[in-house]
Amino acid sequence: MKSSFTSMMLSHPIFYFFFMLFGIILLYIKILKPNDSTKKQEKHRFPPGPKPWPIVGNIPEMLANKPTFRWIQNIMNDLNTEIACIRLGNIHVIPVTSPSIAREILMKQDAIFASRPLNWSSEHVSLGYLTIGPSPFGQQWKKMKRVITNELASPLRLQWLHDKRAEEADNLVQYMYNQCNNGGALVDIRLAGKHYGGNLIRRLLFNKRYFGNGREDGGPGAEEVEHVEALLSVLNYLFAFSISDYVPLMREFDLDGQKEAMKKAINTLRKYHDPIIEERIRQWKNGIRTHQEDWLDVLISLKDANNNPFLTLDEIKAQIMEIMMATIDNPYNNIEWVLAEMLNQPKLLQKATEELDDVVGKERLVQESNIPKLNYIKACIREGFRLHPIVDFNIPHVSMEDTILSNYFIPKGSHILIRRQGIGQNPKVWKDPLKFKPERHLKNDGSNLTLIDPNLETFTFGTGKRSCPGITIGSTMTIMLFARLVHGFTWTTPPNEHIIDLCECVGDTSKAKPLVALGKPRLAAEVYHKLDQKKNI
Template sequence: MKSATSFMFMLFCVIPLFIKLLKHNDSTKKSKKPKLPPGPKPWPIVGNLPEMLANKPIFRWIQNIMNDLDTEIACIRLGNIHVIPVTSPSIAREILTKQDAIFASRPLNWSSEYASLGYLTTAITPFGEQWKKMKRVITSELVSPLRLQWLHDKRAEEADNLVRYVYNQCKNGNALVDIRFAGKHYGGNLIRRLFFNKRYFGNGREDGGPGAEEVEHVEALLSVLNYLFAFSISDYVPLLREFDLDGQKEAMKKAINTLRKYHDPIIEERIHQWKNGIRTHQEDWLDVLVSLKDANNNPFLTVDEIKSQLMEVMMATIDNPYNNVEWVLSEMLNQPKLLQIAIEELDSVIGKERLVQESDIPKLNYVKACLREGFRLHPIVDFNIPHVSMKDTIVANYFIPKGSHVLIRRQGIGQNPRVWNEPLKFKPERHLKKDGSNLTLIEPNLELITFSTGRRSCPGITLGSTMTIMLFARLVHGFTWIAPSNEPIIDLSELESDTTKAKPLVLLGKPRLPMEVYQEIIQK
């Protein structure tokens, strides 16, 4: 009895100690568990949505948060979604290379679902079998080296038409040329040529410029891009999807309806032609998509897959080239010595008796260095398309919950002072290789963002690079550019709403090659 009493007494003494020890161990484990990246304190349920709605444009609000916290990775909770912006190349590499399989999905939201006709495409479709199917189509059927070579002459025609259009603007002496307008419609003409084998939906213009239909088409493409992943409140509070609280739904529907007005009749007629044996020879990308067959000799792609994928590729190719070239030419006009170096390289490689061709690109290292510097300093938008984590993980010793939206900040990485010396200065020479070997616009180390990397990188790297280089090289080699007298120093300020140049670049242009060079393309 005495021993039983002693045992009970000891038990009552030991149990509290044991419980205390367990609690200590548990708190130690909790303290060792990685925390979320730093960020503003969220409100219950809505997170930081009130701040998001009160601080427009949202990308600058995110910039300011990261600057105030002095962090290269942050966490902002919008509704129940953790948004993780990143400005560090090393962290970006961890996400897009080391943990690429975890971050290979895309957000589910109204804008991307509507634009892709229910996630039927490549770039904005979440990870899964549909994405895999369409990526195979893009990489093997549209942008493979053999296919791009097959389409070479169509690209060359549009590079010539660019020169024809600009020449016609300034052939009678110095005349003002809107570089942004010319660049936009070079891209629009080229992508219509690749898909539809024609430059114009309507009659176009005799000087090589776009008609009203082409202007409307390009503006609609850019409008849709503007509303994709645009931080709509309904993306973070699904119950609000039925309401158009920020007006984005109506604007996006209008733009997409404009695109379908031009695209759908051509696509449907082409399908009819292939189905009935009227057309049997491939001439463009649309023919390729329509004529693909499965193992049973049935159409490999549905009509909606063709329509949505065509629209997505058009959107993916339209904005980067003209934005990059406008910024680069603006920077170089403010530093005339840099522009002169580019001109001298072009004259050395090409001479003055012909125009730049795609075959010259490997030798134009300084030109490519200028364009890389433009992508570093002036990306078309601050954020890449969001990556979504498909499970809980750890990045840079921070906890990233499943379902987080990871935003690789292009401008944040490109202007990161921990990575770049004099990050706000335009210095093309920083990209030149010491051995003089072929430079490209690709950046696998993600110290600047051009075409990204990993599973969700842009499959059209070669096409996008070629379009950008040819646009810049044709403008600089073919014409002399002078700032107008009312703006001797080019204004390099951005729009408040995005990273586009605030004022379109309008310059005095003058042909600089022998007349015979221009006459050759005018007479085609």
């Protein structure tokens, strides 16, 4: 009965709107009696934006203009502004497309903008804000950041895990070779990239590539496909402009269906993760396991000053899930876009291949130790992040006090959205912003290029208190994925397809059509055969 009622509401916007309005009025009735803070705000100038309705703000327009991020793009384009203010309920949402304003947020006023929104999706996925990513500023966030930075992502720990990463890079090449070693074959680059990332992070966390048996050719089995799709589904609904994010009384009704979909995806992930985590804890407790092999062992082995476990079971489960989500989407999305762009400009692909041959040769596969010298490869990847970020917005920052930003008043509790694509395609910053030109990132002195842009003119890993602690592992995964594909295989457009379609999805910034390219092995057969020999040792 409840389900049929919810379906009726979803199919009749008038019920949806009035029910929403009733909840907002109950929650924000105090607006009828403005307090001192409200009067103070009225004296200041907000960034430009659409005129809000009383009480509900711009929620009606948000509901009528899906996807929300494109609606926000259009608002900023129409207003010709690099900072805007859109009121959703009583929350001021501040999108930004200027590197200089982003630097002011993440450097000059980092301490003010270091918190996160409180909403159902982030609370549920983090088991009550136990992790680093979506948690508000506070002691729990500080605790988990120390764990990630000092215990998981330190240089020594990453070196400790080098062999596991190398094995997954080898598995990628072997999988691709098995597909196209008989004169070439059409290869789904998106699928290959997704499961390289999935295989790699499972190895680092659980010391296993597959939950099931996998496939003989090195590809994913049904369990791994389900696992990766569940990770991507959770990411799709996290901070996804759900109405309940701005009208808390609407949480119980799941009017946009996001809550049910997210719960289903999280339950799928826990089906795979929780038994492994619980069994591993039992092994350590009973002395069956005594030495660390992966990140899960590290998290379980941490002790406090009294030699008790430093992390609870829920903290471990929640942080494992977050690490999985944080590493799965960026590498494959970037490489798919970069290779698609370069197939349409074959000279760029040729230049990348020549760099790999000069640095690595053709008698062995590219290794992580070669990365410092692969500046053109890294320039291609940086250009992909500039032009085609996985999502337009970073995770929202929340202002912890009233402040002035770019001469505009930003009230306490505002949600700050730094638009990755808006910054990367800002015509005031970049010449020919819609053209794929890796050369724009190369340094004149030939020194080691990285994927980090300290000027925030491309926004990938962020900076400040909320910067990504996994910059090194994320960069390495992405570079190795691209380098192995380009070094190990030649790529051309499919027969009868002279140009790759570069259209985006309507609902996000991913490529509308998965990239399918014709791949052929380009190295000596012995290079690939050595992978089989290593596997059998």
